[in-house]
Structure formats: structure tokens, C-alpha cells
Amino acid sequence: MRLFSKPWRTGGRPLSLLLVLLLAAGLTVAIPGCTTNPVTGRSQLMLVSENQAINASRTAYVEMLAPARDEGRINADPEMTARVQGIAEKLVAQAVRYRPETADWDWEIAVIEAPDTVNAFAMAGGKMAIYSGIIEQLELTDDELAQIIGHEIAHALSAHTAEKMSVALASNMAVVGYAMTGERSQIALTGAALGAALAVQLPHSRAMEAEADEIGMELAARAGYNPDAAASLWRKMAAQANGRHPVFLSTHPAPESRQRDLTRMADRFRPLYDEARRGSVPTHPVN
Numbered sequence: 001m002r003l004f005s006k007p008w009r010t011g012g013r014p015l016s017l018l019l020v021l022l023l024a025a026g027l028t029v030a031i032p033g034c035t036t037n038p039v040t041g042r043s044q045l046m047l048v049s050e051n052q053a054i055n056a057s058r059t060a061y062v063e064m065l066a067p068a069r070d071e072g073r074i075n076a077d078p079e080m081t082a083r084v085q086g087i088a089e090k091l092v093a094q095a096v097r098y099r100p101e102t103a104d105w106d107w108e109i110a111v112i113e114a115p116d117t118v119n120a121f122a123m124a125g126g127k128m129a130i131y132s133g134i135i136e137q138l139e140l141t142d143d144e145l146a147q148i149i150g151h152e153i154a155h156a157l158s159a160h161t162a163e164k165m166s167v168a169l170a171s172n173m174a175v176v177g178y179a180m181t182g183e184r185s186q187i188a189l190t191g192a193a194l195g196a197a198l199a200v201q202l203p204h205s206r207a208m209e210a211e212a213d214e215i216g217m218e219l220a221a222r223a224g225y226n227p228d229a230a231a232s233l234w235r236k237m238a239a240q241a242n243g244r245h246p247v248f249l250s251t252h253p254a255p256e257s258r259q260r261d262l263t264r265m266a267d268r269f270r271p272l273y274d275e276a277r278r279g280s281v282p283t284h285p286v287n
Contacts, residue, residue, distance in 0.1 A: 037158050039098055040211050044159065045166045053162035054125035058106070061127040065110055073113035077132065081111045084130060084149070087142060090223040091150050092126070095157055097222075098215070102126065102157065109149070118240065122152035124161035138236045143220070143229035150216030150225075157215060160208045167205075213262060217269050224276035227266035231259045 035046045068074050075081040088109045096103045107126035117131040118138070128149070135145065155161070213230065221227045238259075 037211065039154075039157050039215055042207060042211065044163045046159070046162055047166040048162045050124060050159045050162045053123075053159070053165060054105075057123035057125050057127050057161060061108075061123055061129075065112070065129065068112050068114070075111050076113040077111065080132060080135065083142070084109060084111050084135075084145070087146050087223075087225075088128070088149050088153075091146065091153050091219045094219045094222045095153050098219075099157055105156075118237075120148050120152055122155045122161075124156060124159065126153070126156050128152050128156070138233070138240060140233070140236075141229060143226040144233040144236070146220040146223065146225035147216060147230045147233050150220040150223075151212045152216075153219060154212040154215035155208065158208070158211050160212070163208070210261075213258075214265060217262070217265055218272065221269040221272040222276055224273065227269040227273055228263075230262040230266060234259050234262060 035044055036042065037044055038050075065074060088107075092107050105126040107128075109128040109130065112129055112131045114131045115133050115136060117133040120128070120130040120134055122128045130148065130152075134140070134148065138144070140148070217227050217230050220229075
């Protein structure tokens, strides 16, 4: 699965391949699949259901990590792994408060040893990974690391993998539909899993990013991590990206206004952070 070592292009044949795979895997529904974001209530196109995306992501996650696992690069640094997993556990506990049914998800975060890779991602069902490069190159504090992990958890909570698969499917269905038959073969599972893996590497929309910023910051604040770290994280990201384009920014677009928006947002969530730091369960309403 070396295919996933580089960002997947979003135009031309690669995107068409994604749609062919999704259609071949039988992931469409017979009626327009409109639903609402399970956290924010935003209307989402869902031709691929969240459960279908979770099943596909479960297989894709194993396949995507296989090369690094074979090379001994998964959770290779015990100290870094413990740090990442400790923060993730606190954030997942808050995520389950958002959506209690996600307590049944098989939440998992892998730390991939890749010093030159500035990236992190989440798949449906709480399957996540973070590369050592983003931690080391940006010299992340725990508060900043919590913002990244919270942001990725928020993508999973908001069913963004299923949404990206659905949007891609809808936008190209007419083009690739003629190639499909009613047959279902043994490649169906592989096609669905590959479709989920490719969807991870498609850019998030601005709406998805705004949701993940807000939800992730709230999760982190409730878990006792400073919301001001979100803006400082993106300042570091912008500085690190000078003259380059980290993989993370390929899938997580960073408009110039993002730091300003995050700074304003932090003011809203600071009471939750203050409550958490005092050791009380945050109950402060967020407007």
C-alpha cells in the first residue's frame, strides 16, 4: 500500500478511481442521502452512510499502516506514544459526551515515526494517526497537540469521511456510472476500504474545517487544554510552511483568517478551560 505515501490528487483519474471503487463496492443508496451533522446539525449529503464509512475505514486503516508497521515505525517511541495516547484518551472521553453512541467505537490513535512528515488524520469510527514530524518539527506543547488531536476527533464525530465520500460520489456519478453493472464481486470490500483511504486524502471543505476547529477546541477546553493553543499552533504551521506545503495543509486548508477566527473562538471556550483546570466538570453553556 505504498500508494498512500503521497497526497492523493483531487482531480482527473485519481478522483474518478475513487468513485469507481465506491460504486463497485455498492456504497450508494437508492434515494438522495441528506442528513444532518450529528454534532452541529449542518445539512450533509450522505450517499455513503456513516456505518458504511466506519466499516470501510476499519479495513483501510489496517492497510494504510501496514508498511510502517512492517518497518517497526508504529508507536516506536514509547514516550511520545504515551504522551499522544494520554491526551487522546482525555479528549475521547469528552467526545463520548457529545455522542454517547461513540463509546462503542474502537477508538485508536497510532504514532507513525516519520520525522519529515507533518501530518495527522482521522477516519470514520475514530481511527486516527499522527506523524512524529508534526510533533517534533513544530515543537508542540501538550495544549497544541491536544488541538490537533481534538480537531481530528471532531472530523470523526462529524462523519466527515462519509460526507467526503458522498460528495465525491455525487459529483462524479454521471461520469463513471456507465461503467458499472449490477454485479458484486470479491473486490467489493477492497474497493470500499480503498475509497475510505483515498477520501482521507481529499481536502476538507471550509464547512468541515470550521466544524472541526470549533468542536476540537471545545473538546480540548473541556479536557483542560488551553484554547489559545489553537491559534499558536496555526502560527507555527504557517511559519513551518514557508516556501513548502506540508501534507497536513493539503487536507486541512488554512485560510489567512484562520488564526484570527481561532483567537476569537478561544474567548468563547475559555470558561470551560478554567472550570476544567479547577477540577470541576465543565458545565458552562457555550453560545
